Amino acid sequence: xxxxxAVFVGFVVATVLGILGLALPGVGQLAAxxxxxxxxxxxxxxxxxxxxxxxxxxxxxxxxxGGLLIGVAVGIAGLALGPVxxxxxxxxxLGIFAFAAAVSLVMALESAVAGAVGxxxxx
Numbered sequence: 056x057x058x059x060x061a062v063f064v065g066f067v068v069a070t071v072l073g074i075l076g077l078a079l080p081g082v083g084q085l086a087a088x089x090x091x092x093x094x095x096x097x098x099x100x101x102x103x104x105x106x107x108x109x110x111x112x113x114x115x116x117x118x119x120x121g122g123l124l125i126g127v128a129v130g131i132a133g134l135a136l137g138p139v140x141x142x143x144x145x146x147x148x149l150g151i152f153a154f155a156a157a158v159s160l161v162m163a164l165e166s167a168v169a170g171a172v173g174x175x176x177x178x
Contacts, residue, residue: 057099057108057109057112058098058099058100058109060098061094061095061096061097061098061099061109061113062095062099062109062112062113062116063113063116064094064095064098064113065091065092065093065094065095065096065098065109065110065112065113065114065166065170066091066095066113066114066116066117067091068087068090068091068094069087069088069090069091069092069113069114069117069166070087070091070117071087072086072087072090072091073087073088075087085165088114088163088165088166088169089165089166089169090169091110091113091114091166091169092109092110092111092113092114092163092165092166092167092168092169092170092173093110093169093170093172093173094113094173095109095110095112095113095114095166095170095173096109096110096169096170096171096172096173096174096177097170097173097174097176097177098173098177099170099173099174100174100177100178101174102174102175102178103171103174103175104171105174106170106171106172106173106174106175106177107167107168107170107171107174108167108170109170109174110163110166110167110168110169110170110171110173111160111163111164111166111167111170112163113163113166113170114159114162114163114164114165114166114167114170115156115159115160115162115163115166116159117159118155118156118158118159118160118162118163119155119156119159121155121159122151122152122153122154122155122156122159123152123155125148125151125152125155126148126149126151126152126155127148128148129144129147129148129151130144130145130147130148130149132144133145133147133148
């Protein structure tokens, strides 16, 4: 079972450290993802698989939320073109969200590995 508190705390830690990590582009975001995933896995506990899952969710949450916001914005913008424009842009918006969610999950693999380590250390 997913401990959403652990996922949210890991996401917040990764977000705050990612903002602070802008001083060191690339390295700062990598460290933020690792620390956020570790925190989510440590708090989620339950073994390697559970830690991996919690770290993956914490790492991907930002991208999923961003993709959802962009998809909704594209869908709403299409409503200005009438019913046909709304249908077309709604479909495009769903595609954008699906693509952003898939990319987010792939990019969150570092957080997932750190989450497994965190879960292993919490036991």
